[in-house]
Amino acid sequence: MKDLTEPTLNGAVEPEAQFVSGAALPLTDDRFPLPAPRRVRRRLVRAWLIGLTIFGYGPAITYGQLAWLFNEHQWYWTYLLYFTEVPLVGGLCVLVLPWIWYRPIHDALVDWTSGVPVDRARCAAIYEQAIHLPWRLAVAAFSAGFVGYVIGFSVLHWQANQPWIEIAKTLPAIPLVGGMMGAFCYFATARALYPVLAWCSVQLRYARPTRRVSLAEKFLATVCVLMIATLCLLQPAAYSMGQTVTEHHLKERALTRLQNAAHRMQLFNRLQDQFPVLQQAVLGREGYALVLDAQGRALTPHPRGFTHIDQERFYKFWERAGGSEGSWVDRFGRHRVVAFIRLRDPSRLLVSVAFPSDFALPLNHYMQFAWLAMLEVLLVLFIFGRYFTRSITTPLGDLTRTAQRIAEHGDLTQHVPVTTNDELGEVALSFNRMMQQLQASQADLEEYTKRLERSTQELSMLNQEMEDLLRVVSHDLRAPLINIQGFSQRLEPLMAQTLRRLEELAVRQGADEAQRAQIEALKTSVQARFSESLRFIGKGVEKMDVLLSSLLAVSRVGRKADVMQPNDLNGILDDVLATFDHQLKERAIDVIRQPLPPRVPCRRNEINQVFSNLLANAINYMGPTGRRFIEIGGTEHPDRVECYVRDTGIGINPEDQERVFQMFMRLQAVDVPGEGVGLAYVRKILRSHGGKIWVVSQKGQGSTFFFSLPATRG
Amino acid sequence: MTTPRQSIMIMLVEDDEGHQLLIRENLRAGGIVNEIIHMSNGQEALDYLQRRGKYQDPAKSPRPGLILLDIKMPKMDGFAVLAKVKEDAQLRLIPVLMLTSTDDQLEVNKCYGLGANSYVVKPVKYDEFQERVKALGLFLDIVRFPE
Numbered sequence: 001m002k003d004l005t006e007p008t009l010n011g012a013v014e015p016e017a018q019f020v021s022g023a024a025l026p027l028t029d030d031r032f033p034l035p036a037p038r039r040v041r042r043r044l045v046r047a048w049l050i051g052l053t054i055f056g057y058g059p060a061i062t063y064g065q066l067a068w069l070f071n072e073h074q075w076y077w078t079y080l081l082y083f084t085e086v087p088l089v090g091g092l093c094v095l096v097l098p099w100i101w102y103r104p105i106h107d108a109l110v111d112w113t114s115g116v117p118v119d120r121a122r123c124a125a126i127y128e129q130a131i132h133l134p135w136r137l138a139v140a141a142f143s144a145g146f147v148g149y150v151i152g153f154s155v156l157h158w159q160a161n162q163p164w165i166e167i168a169k170t171l172p173a174i175p176l177v178g179g180m181m182g183a184f185c186y187f188a189t190a191r192a193l194y195p196v197l198a199w200c201s202v203q204l205r206y207a208r209p210t211r212r213v214s215l216a217e218k219f220l221a222t223v224c225v226l227m228i229a230t231l232c233l234l235q236p237a238a239y240s241m242g243q244t245v246t247e248h249h250l251k252e253r254a255l256t257r258l259q260n261a262a263h264r265m266q267l268f269n270r271l272q273d274q275f276p277v278l279q280q281a282v283l284g285r286e287g288y289a290l291v292l293d294a295q296g297r298a299l300t301p302h303p304r305g306f307t308h309i310d311q312e313r314f315y316k317f318w319e320r321a322g323g324s325e326g327s328w329v330d331r332f333g334r335h336r337v338v339a340f341i342r343l344r345d346p347s348r349l350l351v352s353v354a355f356p357s358d359f360a361l362p363l364n365h366y367m368q369f370a371w372l373a374m375l376e377v378l379l380v381l382f383i384f385g386r387y388f389t390r391s392i393t394t395p396l397g398d399l400t401r402t403a404q405r406i407a408e409h410g411d412l413t414q415h416v417p418v419t420t421n422d423e424l425g426e427v428a429l430s431f432n433r434m435m436q437q438l439q440a441s442q443a444d445l446e447e448y449t450k451r452l453e454r455s456t457q458e459l460s461m462l463n464q465e466m467e468d469l470l471r472v473v474s475h476d477l478r479a480p481l482i483n484i485q486g487f488s489q490r491l492e493p494l495m496a497q498t499l500r501r502l503e504e505l506a507v508r509q510g511a512d513e514a515q516r517a518q519i520e521a522l523k524t525s526v527q528a529r530f531s532e533s534l535r536f537i538g539k540g541v542e543k544m545d546v547l548l549s550s551l552l553a554v555s556r557v558g559r560k561a562d563v564m565q566p567n568d569l570n571g572i573l574d575d576v577l578a579t580f581d582h583q584l585k586e587r588a589i590d591v592i593r594q595p596l597p598p599r600v601p602c603r604r605n606e607i608n609q610v611f612s613n614l615l616a617n618a619i620n621y622m623g624p625t626g627r628r629f630i631e632i633g634g635t636e637h638p639d640r641v642e643c644y645v646r647d648t649g650i651g652i653n654p655e656d657q658e659r660v661f662q663m664f665m666r667l668q669a670v671d672v673p674g675e676g677v678g679l680a681y682v683r684k685i686l687r688s689h690g691g692k693i694w695v696v697s698q699k700g701q702g703s704t705f706f707f708s709l710p711a712t713r714g
Numbered sequence: 715m716t717t718p719r720q721s722i723m724i725m726l727v728e729d730d731e732g733h734q735l736l737i738r739e740n741l742r743a744g745g746i747v748n749e750i751i752h753m754s755n756g757q758e759a760l761d762y763l764q765r766r767g768k769y770q771d772p773a774k775s776p777r778p779g780l781i782l783l784d785i786k787m788p789k790m791d792g793f794a795v796l797a798k799v800k801e802d803a804q805l806r807l808i809p810v811l812m813l814t815s816t817d818d819q820l821e822v823n824k825c826y827g828l829g830a831n832s833y834v835v836k837p838v839k840y841d842e843f844q845e846r847v848k849a850l851g852l853f854l855d856i857v858r859f860p861e
Binding site: 470471474475476478479482483485486487488489538542545552556 | 730732733736785786815816818836837839840841843
């Protein structure tokens with residue numbers, strides 16, 4: 001018994017074997033129920049009987065009819081006899097052998113139907129047997145046909161004294177009967193066993209037959225059988241037709257008969273004993289044989305009992321021919337063919353006379369035969385064509401239905417039964433394997449999806465935390481600032497009031513000049529230090545506020561609330577330049593404007609911020625001497641737009657160029673206002689748009705900030 | 715001094731004592747002489763408005779004519795209070811003015827979406843703060859409120 005895990009013909013180890021090893025058998029699939037054993041048996045027996053009848057007796061009837069058509073009555077019985085013999089002998093083998101081979105399958109079906117637990121190993125064994133049974137049966141049927149033929153003709157030869165040469169002419173009967181019987185058995189058995197195979201395949205899941213037969217081989221075999229069968233059916237017609245038309249053939253046949261007759265006549269000495277032999281030497285309906293003496297006179301009576309012979313003409317012919325063979329036309333105008341053979345006694349001559357007209361059949365006789373042959377060929381074609389087509393369409397139908405089920409219900413556990421050992425079986429196997437892979441992939445996918453969901457959840461939690469943090473920053477960190485600022489502002493008048501009260505108190509208590517001067521000095525000093533402290537507190541709070549605002553602004557870039565719309569960058573730049581107008585004039589900085597792309601999808605206020613920050617930087621870091629200008633321009637590319645802001649400022653060292661975009665990074669410790677957020681903010685905005693920013697600069701030679709934005713499609 | 719606008723009461727809902735003090739002072743400086751009651755969180759404000767708990771007596775807890783509402787508060791935040799007030803058929807007529815420390819556009823939109831009547835940002839710079847609250851006071855001074 002084949003273990004399913006062992007390497008198959010293709011050398012691949014079946015990984016699927018373990019797939020359902022844990023599953024309890026029997027598995028159920030409503031499309032492929034356990035077939036009833038009696039039903040399978042009935043179908044098999046019926047198939048075999050039909051095969052024997054059609055393909056055993058069919059040719060017998062054909063040949064018999066042919067013999068009848070050509071008035072060869074002795075052959076009529078011969079054909080019937082030997083074509084009966086072939087299926088009888090063959091049938092015995094064919095009915096006994098399959099039963100021996102089919103027995104285990106039947107027993108297993110009976111067991112499983114009656115509730116015996118389904119054993120995996122047994123199921124696999126039954127599967128193997130069922131898939132190979134049709135081919136074994138076909139070979140058996142062919143062999144049986146051959147054996148039947150040999151036995152039949154041996155009997156015939158022995159009983160009817162048929163010459164071997166005549167028997168040899170019937171050799172095509174072997175492929176005709178054996179081949180067709182075998183082919184029919186193959187297809188019919190495969191068809192009958194289909195439900196068994198399907199059920200076993202479902203139980204075993206990814207089962208595959210160990211031996212593979214190509215579909216092309218099956219097709220070729222079928223075509224060969226059909227071709228030979230057709231030829232065999234047509235062959236007697238062609239043979240007989242050729243025989244009748246030529247005189248030469250007729251003479252040859254007559255000579256063969258005469259030789260046979262002479263041979264037998266030698267066995268008898270007396271003329272009277274030789275007569276019965278002549279009786280058998282007839283040729284055609286009216287042909288006969290005679291024994292003549294040297295003068296051409298008939299020594300024997302006419303074998304058919306006719307007394308009337310055209311003696312006069314015959315002797316004339318005899319004299320003219322000089323005792324050699326030939327043909328003549330009698331007085332009724334009938335054409336005759338004569339053949340001679342000399343007997344052992346030289347004075348005696350064995351003569352056969354045949355009438356070609358006996359063999360010249362009317363045309364409709366041939367047509368009758370042709371119709372018959374055509375009908376038989378059509379019948380054979382129909383039967384085999386039907387079986388052959390079904391052997392292809394049934395597995396394909398299974399495949400289609402399974403695919404439909406999967407498409408409709410998305411049930412990846414579906415699988416196709418592997419019921420043939422040809423390419424279609426391979427397709428089903430590959431399909432099953434694909435489904436298994438899909439199942440595995442789906443499981444993986446589900447796992448990944450779960451992980452992704454978890455990650456997304458975590459991410460959204462983090463996001464939520466971030467949002468909360470932002471709110472805390474915007475509310476809670478600013479709220480104390482308001483208090484610090486508010487109440488420290490209240491301190492100053494309070495202090496002034498206190499000092500005034502102190503002064504009044506001193507005056508009221510009569511302080512002298514020196515004491516008053518002391519108090520005055522104290523007042524001035526306290527007031528100065530106090531307002532200085534308050535100024536620092538105020539500046540600190542303001543700076544803190546600006547930092548918080550910048551932080552918030554950077555964090556809020558690209559929130560879902562803002563949508564991108566196509567904007568004219570020139571318009572945005574107009575707005576920005578308007579706000580810088582005063583500063584630019586004050587510092588005597590020229591602005592050179594090149595045209596900017598007119599339609600760029602962006603968030604207007606954010607891009608406004610980009611220009612504004614870049615311009616502010618350019619103004620703030622403008623070099624002290626030389627030509628002072630800022631150039632702004634842009635170019636359009638198919639997939640993006642690129643803008644630049646060039647200045648003649650102090651420039652940036654190459655090693656610092658990446659750092660300028662970092663948060664709270666300030667390269668200059670000089671008195672340039674700012675918190676080091678501007679460029680980080682700009683970069684964040686551009687990234688949220690899907691663009692980027694970079695700088696090209698040399699220390700002391702100005703900088704050019706480039707930024708790109710994705711362009712509108714279409 | 716018996717004009718209707720002086721008779722209305724202003725409710726200030728603010729958890730930060732300092733802010734509350736600063737707002738009150740600057741409203742007075744802006745010319746507002748109305749009674750201002752102070753609630754230190756959203757829950758308390760809502761209890762007062764819906765007359766629950768210690769505010770059950772209608773005589774002791776008259777309806778305010780205006781609510782100044784902070785957003786970030788313990789127990790119940792300004793959004794929740796605003797939503798509750800605007801859900802209530804009787805309270806929804808009281809104008810609500812959000813007075814808060816953030817200028818986040820999302821929060822502003824949310825407040826207007828919930829039915830706030832106005833939104834004022836408390837600036838950190840004190841002079842600006844003073845100006846805003848004073849301006850608010852002037853505004854309240856000239857607006858007629860529903861009785």
